[in-house]
Amino acid sequence: MNFHLKVWRQKASNAPGKLESYEAKNIPAEASFLEMLDIVNDDLVAKGQEPIAFDHDCREGICGMCSAVINGVPHGKDRGVGTTCQLYMRKFQDGETITIEPFRAGSFPIIRDLSTNRAAFDRIIQAGGFISERSGSAPEANSVPIPKTIADEAMDAAACIGCGACVAACPNSSAMLFVSAKVNHLNLLPQGKPEKHRRVLGMVKQMDAEGFGNCSNYYECEAVCPAHVPASFITSMNREYTVAAARKSAGATG
């Protein structure tokens, strides 16, 4: 298959960038989107040109490292797959023009071309996305009963791979889907309950400090989420945040 690519090229965070045109020739239909970029890069290197920088790691849809906004949609999710690494070229028309841009948000500075620095997410996790546990031998797993419905919901939240597509898709660059997935994942479970209130206050505070926008309930985030995290977690985070803030105002500990 052949494609006309328009790829965002930018040398460094503060350098100006622009779309450059490339031809992707003789791409096998079973190549993934990242493999297609590999082939284009081989070609560029052979011609002595700078290859296109892009993020990737596991290439099997679990690490959350790959990014890219494909024809205006993060991960090209409108083609019904998951992450960019799981998107196959057979989903495109032969001869199609494909525009590829980085995830855009002030809080995700571009490192180079399509590669972005998403460390803001790590700092949000550090602000509360963990549980405090004694180390040592693992406790017997079944000693803490968890209702099946709660376990299922926590699993839906835990499915978040932290890729940042929600931020990239949101017209406001809001990180609320990511943060709400992490908050709910832990707050729903008995192991996360002791730090429930501090967690939501801390993570939202860090989210705001990182300069992400505010949710306007567009639901673009859930539409592009490769892990199908629903925006219903945002509504429960809003509730938990206000409850936690009220408890703190009233001087309750926890």
Place this chain on the structure above:
Amino acid sequence: MGVSTSSAKSVSPLAAWLFSSIGKKTVVAVTGIFLVLFVCGHLLGNLTFFLGPDIINSYAKHLRDLGPFLWVIRAGLLAILVLHIFFTVSLWKENHAARPEKYVVKNHVKATIFSRTMRLSGLIVFAFVIFHILHYTARTIDPAFQHYETDLHGEMVHNVYKMMVVGFSVPWVSAIYIVSLGLLAFHLSHGIASLFQTLGLSNKQLRPRFEFAGRALAWLLFLGFTSIPVAVLLGVGREALK
């Protein structure tokens, strides 16, 4: 957690909540509820137009008879509107700043025409509110409205019925009302369902129902409000002009 070495004076938990992303959104949603309730009440009052001059004129007289209490209600509504706009503008500024470099190509998957035009619809509704107050409350657009009086059970009262008929008989005035009310319906088509999500009152099962009900209410309000200018343009109330 790490040891905090910050010596900055700590903000009160209430202020921290109020100026957080979620706090600001909550203020917009709560003020939105009051505005929606006001709009619903206002429509019920307006619809007394169809019950004839005496009913709406006595309704208007009762409102004016509230005296100082009417001013309390007005001040409250103004404060709610100011808060709604202040926090909206503050969210809007932050949202704009959160993406310094825009996409060259951006395709929306799920955002609706209603959610994407909240600022535009809100600003036009705001301009309309000012026009509407000048038109029928301050009565400066057509100062003749000041002098419309009628006999209500032996008492001279302001003739609101005649004012509405004369006001809406002017096609461009009715057009302003119909277009602005259409934009209010746009605003509420997203806003009503959205406020439940913002306030943490929604969930996966309820969201589609709030979306349906919110949109239905928004367009019922539109039909209710616009029924009056449309009726006047079709000739209802012409006898009041004699």
